[in-house]
Amino acid sequence: MAANLASADGQDKTKPSGWAEVKRAFTGLRRGETIAGYLFLLPNFAGFLVFMLFPIFFAFYIMLTDWSLAKPPEFIGLKNFETMVNDRLFWKSLSNSFYYTFIAVPTGIFIAFWLALALNRKMRGIIFFRTVYFLPQITLTVAAATVWRWIYQPEIGMINHALEWFGIDGPKWIHDTRWAMPSVIIMSNWQGIGFAMLILLAGLQGIPEEFYEAAAIDGASSWQRMRFVTLPMLSPAIFFVVVTSLIGAFQAFDQFFVLTQGGPADATTPLTLYIFNNAFKFFKMGYGAALAAVLFVIILIITIIQWHLARRWVFGFDED
Amino acid sequence: MRLMATSDKPKRTLIGQKQSKLLTDLLVYVVLSVVGVIFIMPFAWMVANSFKDIRGIYTYPPTFIPDVWRFENYTEAWSMTHFDAGFLNSAIVAAAVVFGQLLTASLAGYSFARLRYPGRDKIFLLYLSLMMVPFTVLLIPLYVQMRAFGWISTLQAVIVPFLFTPWGTFMMRQFMVTIPRELEDAARIDGCGFFRTYWLIILPLTKPALATLAIFTFVNTWNSFQWPLIVLGKPKVKTLPLLLASFQNQSGMRTPWHLIMAAATFVVIPVLIAFIVGQKYYVRGIVTSGIKGGA
Numbered sequence: 183m184a185a186n187l188a189s190a191d192g193q194d195k196t197k198p199s200g201w202a203e204v205k206r207a208f209t210g211l212r213r214g215e216t217i218a219g220y221l222f223l224l225p226n227f228a229g230f231l232v233f234m235l236f237p238i239f240f241a242f243y244i245m246l247t248d249w250s251l252a253k254p255p256e257f258i259g260l261k262n263f264e265t266m267v268n269d270r271l272f273w274k275s276l277s278n279s280f281y282y283t284f285i286a287v288p289t290g291i292f293i294a295f296w297l298a299l300a301l302n303r304k305m306r307g308i309i310f311f312r313t314v315y316f317l318p319q320i321t322l323t324v325a326a327a328t329v330w331r332w333i334y335q336p337e338i339g340m341i342n343h344a345l346e347w348f349g350i351d352g353p354k355w356i357h358d359t360r361w362a363m364p365s366v367i368i369m370s371n372w373q374g375i376g377f378a379m380l381i382l383l384a385g386l387q388g389i390p391e392e393f394y395e396a397a398a399i400d401g402a403s404s405w406q407r408m409r410f411v412t413l414p415m416l417s418p419a420i421f422f423v424v425v426t427s428l429i430g431a432f433q434a435f436d437q438f439f440v441l442t443q444g445g446p447a448d449a450t451t452p453l454t455l456y457i458f459n460n461a462f463k464f465f466k467m468g469y470g471a472a473l474a475a476v477l478f479v480i481i482l483i484i485t486i487i488q489w490h491l492a493r494r495w496v497f498g499f500d501e502d
Numbered sequence: 503m504r505l506m507a508t509s510d511k512p513k514r515t516l517i518g519q520k521q522s523k524l525l526t527d528l529l530v531y532v533v534l535s536v537v538g539v540i541f542i543m544p545f546a547w548m549v550a551n552s553f554k555d556i557r558g559i560y561t562y563p564p565t566f567i568p569d570v571w572r573f574e575n576y577t578e579a580w581s582m583t584h585f586d587a588g589f590l591n592s593a594i595v596a597a598a599v600v601f602g603q604l605l606t607a608s609l610a611g612y613s614f615a616r617l618r619y620p621g622r623d624k625i626f627l628l629y630l631s632l633m634m635v636p637f638t639v640l641l642i643p644l645y646v647q648m649r650a651f652g653w654i655s656t657l658q659a660v661i662v663p664f665l666f667t668p669w670g671t672f673m674m675r676q677f678m679v680t681i682p683r684e685l686e687d688a689a690r691i692d693g694c695g696f697f698r699t700y701w702l703i704i705l706p707l708t709k710p711a712l713a714t715l716a717i718f719t720f721v722n723t724w725n726s727f728q729w730p731l732i733v734l735g736k737p738k739v740k741t742l743p744l745l746l747a748s749f750q751n752q753s754g755m756r757t758p759w760h761l762i763m764a765a766a767t768f769v770v771i772p773v774l775i776a777f778i779v780g781q782k783y784y785v786r787g788i789v790t791s792g793i794k795g796g797a
Contacts, residue, residue, distance in 0.1 A: 203620050204620045204621075207619055207620050212618065212619075214696070215617050215618060215619065215696070216617075216618075216619040216620070218613075218617055218695075218696035218697070219613050219617035219618065219619035219622065220613075220619060222609045222610060222612055222613035222617065222696070222700070223609070223610050223613040223614070223625070225605070225606045225609060225610075225666075226606040226607065226609065226610035226666050226671060227610070227625070229606065229662075229663075229665055229666030230629070230632075230666050230668065233644065233647075233662070233663040233666065234632060234635070234640065234666070234668070235632070236643075236647075237640045237643035237644045237647060238632075238635060238639065238640070238643070240643035240646070240647070241639055241640070241642065241643045244642055244643055244646070251646070251649070297534075297537065300530050300533060300534055301534075303527065303530055305527050305530065305531070311534045311538055313778075313781065314538045314541055314542055315537070315538070315541055316777075316785075317541065317542070317545065317774070317777070318541060318544075320721050320725075320773050320774070320776075320777045320784075321545075321725075321770050321773065321774075322724065322725035322727070322743055322769060322770065322773065323725065323727065324725075324727050324743040324746050324747050324769075325548075325743070325746060325766040325769050325770050326544070328746060328747075328750060328762060328766050329544045329545075329547065329548045329763070329766060330544065331750070332547075332551075332759050332762070332763070333544060333547065337562070338559065338560055338562065338564060340543070340547055340564065343563060343564055346563075372540075372541065372544070377788065380785060380788050380789060381788065381789065384789040429636065432636075433636050433637065433638050435638075435727075435728050436727045436728060439727075439728075439731075439747075440747055440750075454638055457638060457641070457642075458641075458728075458732075461641065461642050461645070462645075462732055467642055467646065470641075470642050471642045471643070474638050474639045474641065474642060475639070477636065477638055477639070478635070478636060478638075478639045481636055485634070
């Protein structure tokens with residue numbers, strides 16, 4: 183990325199910097215280009231300022247207020263964060279978010295990895311399978327969760343019926359506090375696996391065939407080829423999938439809202455749903471914004487940790 | 503290969519490499535098919551049950567093929583949920599957002615990729631860093647803003663804020679940087695202005711990236727749920743996912759699963775078509791930019 187930016191800019195290096203540069207850009211030979219540049223950017227940048235940059239700064243203010251929308255906001259400093267400390271439901275939703283993320287993401291990536299390995303074989307009809315595994319990904323979560331809600335029905339649902347063939351008396355799934363979260367995780371992985379699978383598959387296809395040939399000449403076993411060729415070469419793709427999946431999982435909302443509505447007994451209320459309930463059910467805008475800030479900080483910390491760890495386990499991480 | 507085969511896999515020399523590969527292929531096919539069936543099952547059940555009657559739904563043990571085929575489920579679900587209005591709303595929103603994003607992202611992408619002016623790279627870096635802000639953080643301030651604009655329960659609220667896309671702009675810029683400069687220079691020498699160069703030279707060459715952005719945006723907008731749920735309260739302006747979600751909550755004693763499944767089938771079909779038509783671009787979009795579909 184950095185290299186890319188620099189190369190596009192090659193000719194500009196000798197130019198004076200700061201105000202003189204700005205002045206020259208508007209008066210010199212390249213005046214037309216400067217004006218065109220800003221004009222082309224304008225529609226995008228205006229929207230970006232109004233609907234992204236401004237709301238971000240606005241959020242900082244809202245989280246410091248008590249605001250029900252009916253009355254003007256009342257500035258209360260950090261009180262929302264104090265409330266949070268003693269809010270049992272906040273801790274519950276936080277732990278639910280972690281439970282969901284740290285079970286769903288590793289299991290999903292593990293399955294996606296094996297599927298990608300299988301799909302990387304040169305066989306007929308591979309594209310058909312790839313399409314099938316990817317279909318749930320583009321299906322809207324609301325429809326998918328609707329279908330799964332029915333699949334999970336204890337009496338008439340398909341899963342418990344299938345389990346019965348094996349003589350297993352299935353649990354009550356989304357109606358059982360212990361099984362509700364695993365139910366959401368299974369559905370989410372069914373839906374989301376296509377994404378990780380595609381990225382990993384692209385990574386596998388980028389590994390030069392010669393590496394495997396060289397390993398074979400050295401007498402490497404299939405396990406050794408996996409350990410010393412496939413995994414290191416795939417590590418950038420794995421890294422990417424891990425980071426995006428973690429961030430995505432912390433933001434998951436639709437499946438919880440439709441599949442379980444956060445229940446039973448808040449067993450599946452993640453932070454996102456708790457934010458939603460506070461802001462748009464109870465109209466506590468300030469508290470909602472404060473909760474959203476917590477979510478943002480978690481995502482930020484995870485991203486930073488990942489980037490630091492990546493130096494150790496991602497092949498060639500520091501090179502570009 | 504040979505060396506390896508003799509050293510740690512004596513089996514291979516016995517039946518020969520070709521058969522061995524065939525055997526593994528067969529095994530992989532079996533595994534892929536079993537997993538494939540699991541992946542396709544929910545869709546199959548959705549469609550199969552959308553044709554059953556209520557008795558068929560609650561029959562135990564459940565059957566896959568309906569005893570009675572009720573095609574009326576579709577017309578009933580359609581009118582019960584006011585899907586005609588929903589379809590229109592969803593279509594308007596998706597079309598507006600797709601065209602808006604293509605325009606703003608390609609214009610800004612061209613500006614970032616090709617034109618030189620002060621502050622360009624700083625602005626670009628700002629775009630990149632804001633790509634990382636989760637949408638959940640924007641929900642509340644953006645909602646307050648929509649209220650202030652008087653846009654609650656209007657389609658503007660789900661269109662206008664989404665006409666601008668940092669990642670789409672990023673993708674356009676990355677693609678346009680790779681277009682050879684000579685093509686553009688020739689046009690400029692022939693007297694084309696910047697806009698004509700963009701419109702006549704750059705845009706046609708950017709078609710693959712535009713197609714990727716279009717199909718991504720379409721799928722994401724069509725499937726979008728959380729934000730419409732917050733800002734679209736009145737039934738008249740609701741989009742399809744909202745109607746589908748509220749349909750299953752208004753049910754009485756016995757949930758009319760057959761009608762819900764028919765409704766779900768309706769909603770899923772346009773996206774499936776879009777995906778099958780544009781699969782190439784969609785897959786490439788994921789692989790090159792790593793942006794996920796869905797929420």
